[in-house]
Amino acid sequence: MSLETAIRNRDGAAFVPYIMAGDGGLDQLIPTIERLEAMGATAIELGIPFSDPVADGPIIEAAGMRALAAGVTLSSVLDCLIEGTERFSVPIVLMTYLNPVFRFGIQPFFDRAAACGVSGVIIPDLPFEESLELFAGIERNGVAVVPLVTLTSNKQRIDTILSQAEGFVYAVTLKGTTGKVDAFPDELLAHLRSLTERSPVPVLAGFGVHREDQVQALGEVCDGVVVGSFIVEALHAGREQDVAELIASARRVKS
Numbered sequence: 001m002s003l004e005t006a007i008r009n010r011d012g013a014a015f016v017p018y019i020m021a022g023d024g025g026l027d028q029l030i031p032t033i034e035r036l037e038a039m040g041a042t043a044i045e046l047g048i049p050f051s052d053p054v055a056d057g058p059i060i061e062a063a064g065m066r067a068l069a070a071g072v073t074l075s076s077v078l079d080c081l082i083e084g085t086e087r088f089s090v091p092i093v094l095m096t097y098l099n100p101v102f103r104f105g106i107q108p109f110f111d112r113a114a115a116c117g118v119s120g121v122i123i124p125d126l127p128f129e130e131s132l133e134l135f136a137g138i139e140r141n142g143v144a145v146v147p148l149v150t151l152t153s154n155k156q157r158i159d160t161i162l163s164q165a166e167g168f169v170y171a172v173t174l175k176g177t178t179g180k181v182d183a184f185p186d187e188l189l190a191h192l193r194s195l196t197e198r199s200p201v202p203v204l205a206g207f208g209v210h211r212e213d214q215v216q217a218l219g220e221v222c223d224g225v226v227v228g229s230f231i232v233e234a235l236h237a238g239r240e241q242d243v244a245e246l247i248a249s250a251r252r253v254k255s
Contacts, residue, residue, distance in 0.1 A: 003091045003119040003144055003167040006043055007202040007223055013215065014042040014204060014224025015250035017231040017243065020063035021046050021080075024236065029077070030084030031040030032235065037090040039244045040251060043119065044227060048096035052187050055124040059229040063236065074100040074109075078255065081116040092118035093167070094148060098126045107138055114141030120163040120167040122146045123237055128161050149195065151188070158195070165201045171222065174207040184208070184217060212249040219253035 007014045016168055017036055021029055026198030029046075047060065049067035056064065074096060081092065094113065101109050101123065113121065121143055123131070128147050135145065149158055151172065162169065171192055173184060196203040205218045206226030220224050227246065234242045 001089070001091065002142075003043060003093065004049045004201055006091050006119075007168055007204070010249040010250075012067065013219025013253035014202065015040065015247050016043045016045050016093070016204060016206075016207075016224065017041050017247065018045040018047060018228035019235065020060060020067055020232055021048060021077040022067030022070055023049075023232065024066075025070065026072055026076060026080055029080050030087055033084070033088050033090065033092070035240065036243070036247075037088050037220050040249045041090055042224065042250075043091040043093055045093045045095050045122065045228070046077070047228075048077055048094060048100055050097045050100060055099065057229055057232045059233050061234045074104055078112050078116050081118070081196070082112075085117040087233060092117065093120040093122060094118055095122045095124070098123050106134070110138060110140045110143050113143050115124075118143055120144035122148070122170060122227040124148060128157075130233045132164070137248075139205040144168075148172055149253070151191070157200075162195075162199050165199065168204050168223070169195065169199050170226065171195055171205045172207050173205050173218075184214065189217065189221045194219065194240075196222045210246075212246060214250045215246065216253055219250060225251065234249060 019032060033044055049064040049072050051068065053061050054065055131145055146167045147161045147165050148170045149161055173188055192205055202223035204224045204226050205222050209215060209225050209227045210230035215225055231243055
């Protein structure tokens with residue numbers, strides 16, 4: 001099942017948990033994916049640890065540092081996925097910075113990602129326009145390059161991104177790094193509703209989401225949510241029931 005199809009076929013709002021590959025040990029990666037799939041995750045965003053994570057807030061950055069200290073690399077994560085791909089069917093979206101992809105090799109990266117069953121990739125430090133140039137002539141083997149739309153993107157740029165978007169559009173809800181916020185303003189909800197109405201692919205909102213009422217509010221105006229810091233923190237603390245309850249809340253959204 002493609003990434004876009006999985007999101008469109010969800011019950012309620014889509015829910016994509018973010019986890020840091022190798023946080024807690026790479027041997028726990030596949031079991032964690034299996035548990036999140038059983039909880040009802042629509043897809044899973046899998047972070048690749050990097051030494052200069054410019055989009056990450058303190059919780060995810062700390063998780064990445066733990067994974068790096070354990071020797072986790074892009075290559076070792078892909079090796080782990082290809083060994084465990086028969087154990088789950090939920091779509092996997094890699095979140096990696098550009099440098100690890102460069103070092104791996106762009107074409108070899110997409111070849112290997114596709115062989116591992118990866119459905120999409122998010123590269124937050126790669127501008128959309130530059131991605132078109134960088135990946136020109138690259139065979140991506142069905143791996144979607146998921147674009148980000150920020151609150152500072154102007155209408156013309158958003159229209160350009162939407163015209164060529166694939167997989168889903170990641171709508172960033174904050175002007176800053178990942179983390180938690182108390183509330184989302186009405187202006188943001190109106191922005192997400194407009195974006196979703198104009199987009200040919202699903203729109204998922206991410207950054208700051210950590211409560212059921214926020215999942216409800218965002219899920220009513222776009223196709224679903226991506227939740228990172230809350231998931232990473234809860235899994236690190238052994239609070240899997242909290243994760244299960246937040247995922248379950250997305251299925252109760254009447255969009």
